[in-house]
Amino acid sequence: MRVDFNVPVKEGVIKDDTRIRATLPTIAKAFEAGAKSLVLMSHLGRPDGQVVPAASLAPVAPKLEELCGRPVTFLNNCVGEEV
Numbered sequence: 001m002r003v004d005f006n007v008p009v010k011e012g013v014i015k016d017d018t019r020i021r022a023t024l025p026t027i028a029k030a031f032e033a034g035a036k037s038l039v040l041m042s043h044l045g046r047p048d049g050q051v052v053p054a055a056s057l058a059p060v061a062p063k064l065e066e067l068c069g070r071p072v073t074f075l076n077n078c079v080g081e082e083v
């Protein structure tokens with residue numbers, strides 16, 4: 001599921017979780033309809049194609065876990081052997 005988690009993050013802390021909260025009804029609906037798991041895809045960006053830790057979605061995972069009450073696994077890429 002494509003989601004918009006383009007949230008303001010400063011020093012690893014989410015400053016406004018409005019966009020995360022906006023996805024919660026849709027996520028809940030998917031589980032209510034029988035989904036066993038979901039793959040949520042979003043991005044903050046890779047300036048000039050480079051991985052920049054400050055632009056990572058890593059802080060979103062624990063926030064989403066807190067808000068939806070389900071475990072969330074963060075993957076730092078969408079391709080490759082690790083994924």
